[in-house]
Amino acid sequence: MQTINFYFDEYRPKPLSFDTKFAALLLATVTIALLFFGFFQSQQVKQLNQLLLQKKASVTKSQSDLIELQKKLKVDESIIEIDEIIRKKQSTLNSYRKILAQVGISQQEQFTYSEILQQLADHPSDSVWLTQISINLQQLSLYGSALEPKSVPDYIEQLNSGKALTRQFDKLEVVRDQQNDRFVNFSLLNGKVSHAR
Numbered sequence: 671m672q673t674i675n676f677y678f679d680e681y682r683p684k685p686l687s688f689d690t691k692f693a694a695l696l697l698a699t700v701t702i703a704l705l706f707f708g709f710f711q712s713q714q715v716k717q718l719n720q721l722l723l724q725k726k727a728s729v730t731k732s733q734s735d736l737i738e739l740q741k742k743l744k745v746d747e748s749i750i751e752i753d754e755i756i757r758k759k760q761s762t763l764n765s766y767r768k769i770l771a772q773v774g775i776s777q778q779e780q781f782t783y784s785e786i787l788q789q790l791a792d793h794p795s796d797s798v799w800l801t802q803i804s805i806n807l808q809q810l811s812l813y814g815s816a817l818e819p820k821s822v823p824d825y826i827e828q829l830n831s832g833k834a835l836t837r838q839f840d841k842l843e844v845v846r847d848q849q850n851d852r853f854v855n856f857s858l859l860n861g862k863v864s865h866a867r
Contacts, residue, residue: 781834789832837861
């Protein structure tokens with residue numbers, strides 16, 4: 671059996687020692703690792719900066735769009751307010767027109783029903799006859815028939831010779847009679863007393 675004496679110098683553990691080459695290699699390795707790490711970090715920072723710029727641009731565009739929408743909303747609100755003002759003014763104007771119309775009627779020369787009917791009777795026509803007479807607030811509407819369309823304007827011209835019948839009519843309608851096409855039906859609507867007599 672062989673015994674070993676650990677106290678001999680050849681068997682004692684020797685302290686670790688680093689030579690210059692190993693130190694240089696270690697330093698180079700650490701330096702390269704730091705360079706790679708720094709490059710990787712700089713790339714990440716660059717990407718984050720680009721992303722931040724994109725987000726800023728998106729926020730700026732959103733703010734610009736919001737400002738445009740706010741301006742448009744203000745314009746729309748102004749249009750609505752203007753429309754409401756116009757509507758109120760038109761309502762007031764229509765009220766004034768109604769009042770002025772009533773005042774104008776009261777200031778016009780008034781004719782009795784008998785005067786109007788008498789003057790209508792004073793203008794007989796062989797080719798025109800009346801079927802309905804309507805008098806409302808001194809407005810005269812006449813409905814009748816005629817043998818031919820050209821007889822209607824001649825009849826209106828005859829009516830203008832009567833003081834109570836000198837009127838400015840709003841509408842004249844002449845249509846062929848549906849039951850008898852030999853006749854035409856006419857209507858003179860809302861005849862107001864004319865000031866030029």
